[in-house]
Amino acid sequence: MMPLLTTKGLSRNFGGLRAVDNVDFALMPGEIRAVIGPNGAGKTTFVSLVSGRIQPSSGMVVFDGADITGLPAYARVRLGVAYTFQITSVFANLSVYDNVALPVQRTLTDGRSKGAVRTGVMAALERTGLADRTHMLAGQLSYGHQRLLEVAMGLALKPRLLILDEPTQGLADSEIDNFIELVREIAKSATVLLIEHNMPVVMHLADRITVFNAGRILAEGTPEQIRANTEVQDAYLGTTHG
Amino acid sequence: MKDASPAKPYALHLGVIALLFALSFVLPDYHHGLLARIMVLAVFAMGYNMLFGYVGLLSLGHAMFFAAGLYGAGLAVIHLGWSVPAAFAVGILCGAVLSLVIGVLALRTSGVAFMIVTMMFAQVFYLVMLYLASWTGGDQGMVVPQPARVLSFGATSLELTNPTVRYMSALALFSIVLLVTLAIVRSRYGRVLVAIRENEERTKMLGYDTFSNKLAAVVVSGTICAASGAAYALLFGYVGSSFASVQYSILPLLWVLLGGAATTLGPLVGTLFMYYVVDITSGYTSAYLLIVGIALILLVLFFPKGILGTIRHRWLGWLP
Amino acid sequence: MHFGPHLLLAALEGLVTSAVLALTALGLSLVFGVMRVVNVAHGEFFMLGAVLAWAISTAISGHPALGFLAALVLAPLIVGAIALVAERLVLRRLNYNPEATIVATIGMLYIIQQLALTFYGPEARPVEPPFSYRILLPWFGYSGYKLSIIAASALLLVATWLVLTHTKIGLVMRATQYDSETAQAFGIPVDRVYAGVFALGAMLAAVAAVLIVPISQAHYLMGQDPLLLSFIVVIIGGLGSLRGTLVAAVLIGLSDGIISVFFSPTLAKIIATLLVAMVLVFRPQGLFGTASR
Helix, strand or coil: CCCCEEEEEEEEEECCEEEEEEEEEEECCCCEEEEECCCCCCHHHHHHHHHCCCCCCEEEEEECCEECCCCCHHHHHHHCEEEECCCCCCCCCCEHHHHHHHHHHHHCCCCCCHHHHHHHHHHHHHHCCCHHHCCCEHHHCCHHHHHHHHHHHHHHCCCCEEEEECCCCCCCHHHHHHHHHHHHHHCCCCEEEEECCCHHHHHHHCCEEEEEECCEEEEEECHHHHHHCHHHHHHHHCCCCC | CCCCCCHHHHHHHHHHHHHHHHHHHHCCHHHHHHHHHHHHHHHHHHHHHHHHHHHCCCCCCCHHHHHHHHHHHHHHHHHHCCCHHHHHHHHHHHHHHHHHHHHHHHCCCCHHHHHHHHHHHHHHHHHHHHHCHHHHCCCCCEECCHHHCEEEECCEEEECCCHHHHHHHHHHHHHHHHHHHHHHHHCHHHHHHHHHHHCHHHHHCCCCCHHHHHHHHHHHHHHHHHHHHHHHHHHHCEECHHHHCCHHHHHHHHHHHHHCCCCCCHHHHHHHHHHHHHHHHCCCCCCHHHHHHHHHHHHHHHCCCHHHHHHHHHCCCCCC | CCHHHHHHHHHHHHHHHHHHHHHHHHHHHHHHHHHCCCCCCHHHHHHHHHHHHHHHHHHCCCCHHHHHHHHHHHHHHHHHHHHHHHHHHHHHHHCCCHHHHHHHHHHHHHHHHHHHHHHHCCCCECCCCCCCCEEECCCCEEEHHHHHHHHHHHHHHHHHHHHHHHCHHHHHHHHHHHCHHHHHHCCCCHHHHHHHHHHHHHHHHHHHHHHHCCCCCECCCCCHHHHHHHHHHHHHHCCCCHHHHHHHHHHHHHHHHHHHHHCCHHHHHHHHHHHHHHHHHHCCCCCCCCCCC
């Protein structure tokens, strides 16, 4: 099977610092992949390179067999690479409905029918359990609900690859359980690339785990393999809490 | 943009248009003439609001778009002897082309740099109009000859110098632009514009080419302002460089701030209010710009939402 | 006159323009650099300086130097005080939001300008120079006062530079410019720094105006050209870069005279403004600035 996403020799310098250093990475369709690593390991920079929010210093990004290295972020989103922000950035002054309508209306091919937007919005809101809050301003939602709205917006893009950047950060334990269910649900129709600090979540969800350290891939494997990897324990699990 | 039924906003806007129509028959001459002028300038403010209110781009150079329409239409009549409709079209075209060029350049910047760049381009435009004084009349300006300001339909002809014709023409332009603006801001495109204003980075990550969307907004905005300028030249018969000066870039900002940015009727309310304030105070002081200055500061300090913005915030959430 | 002396004369005139421009633009640049506020009313502080200089020097009888010296001290102080009040009453309440402060300073521009029109009137009035000594060069005589403008401006610029680089006040200002939040956390009264910088910026413009008013005239609309030229200097020099501001001021001042030899003043302004707008579009860090900040 051909990988959905590959990077070859992907690097990014910030001044003298190599935030991402010559990363070769491959992601198979349908996978749930977790990216872990200590703070400053280059995880967020790496997914930003994949989503096109920043440009690489060198290397290439291939999505579904096509080189997308030179494409701007919005064009990658149109190809099916969706990114949900680490820091919640829903449109606080717009209603929940409008927040989701924005991604929905763009993915619609028939621009005419009025009902199509509404149907799409409600579907995404129902999947994330926000359907009863349609007319609230997004800024008035609780933090956990804002994170869910963020996911709903990602879902509404009908992505083929959904990048979740620390989605459980700041969520209560009960919310996290729901969240795990939601990601499993999403993974039925999309490939998921997940940056996560919460190790139980990672171990529960991920098919495979990629460990970053100092801008490079330190290890890659199933949760069991990663748990058993002594190098990873030294670099990460031993020194940083989850 | 809430999911309110579309009936209320449309009823309100049609009501405003009907009221303006009715006023034509009851207003005394002086106020009748003033209101015609206010409606044309409110179109200028609506064009400005399109960009400032809905996309959040604060331009300090919109006088150039107004003046592009003004000169485009006025000079086409004066030098080429074109008919009123043709001249009006030329004016609008000038504004559209100019706003496209300025948009492509200025949108490379953002925030404070965007404000300064637009101001400088407008200054260049203003100086060019002064420099080409042999065509434009420089700061003296030029009068559009009365005999040319006639709308002919076959046998019948309407003289734009006639107060009623002038008022109704202004009202027609105002109504069209008002309804077009309303339709735009309630459309999917309007939703994208507001999203760009709220968080451009996020909008990009939803798959929107924000540059193209902003460029389109600049062109729509510039074209509306040019329509206002073209109408001004043809209805009031004067073109002059003062309309291209910095002051005429500041005035629509003031009108929109006062009436309420990102409200469809705010531009009319702001223009009307400010025009009458200046009109009343002009009896006491010739320094009417003093009022403008004080109004600007008071607005940004204590009343940033403007009149209709505050009303919408407090009472009428459905106001578009 | 031969080409050499002619060039010397043009260069001297250009240096006078540069000297005044550098002071004015430095004020604008400081305010933008430290506070991130684009002060559109900067030209009006310049105008106020000139108008006050006329008022003070006509109020004081006796030798013109007395009146001028009084103006040189008092006018900037008064202008600084006015700026301080404006900063406290308006800019601080706006939390220094860049866009709101631009709108507010536009308001200030109109208020100051129209008040000057109301109380000072539409006339242009001269101020007598403190001395009228002419320096005799081998080819022509040159106004000693004009040369003293260059000297005074250079002195003030050096003093400002020394304050910025070698004193605690300067350190506090630079810290605030670099990162106001961290500066606040380290106990720097950012609030007072801002007030001081805004007043200082206005005072620099006022001093420049007092220096130039004996060879031009005081008029209520005289603030417009200095504002535009200062913008040009600050943009070309790189927003917030002091060294760039200085280099650009000399460049603009010198070329101003030379350009106007070849083109009409209006055409010269058109070309200059267009070029500067293009610099801002394509090289926002300025011609001499570096990209980082």
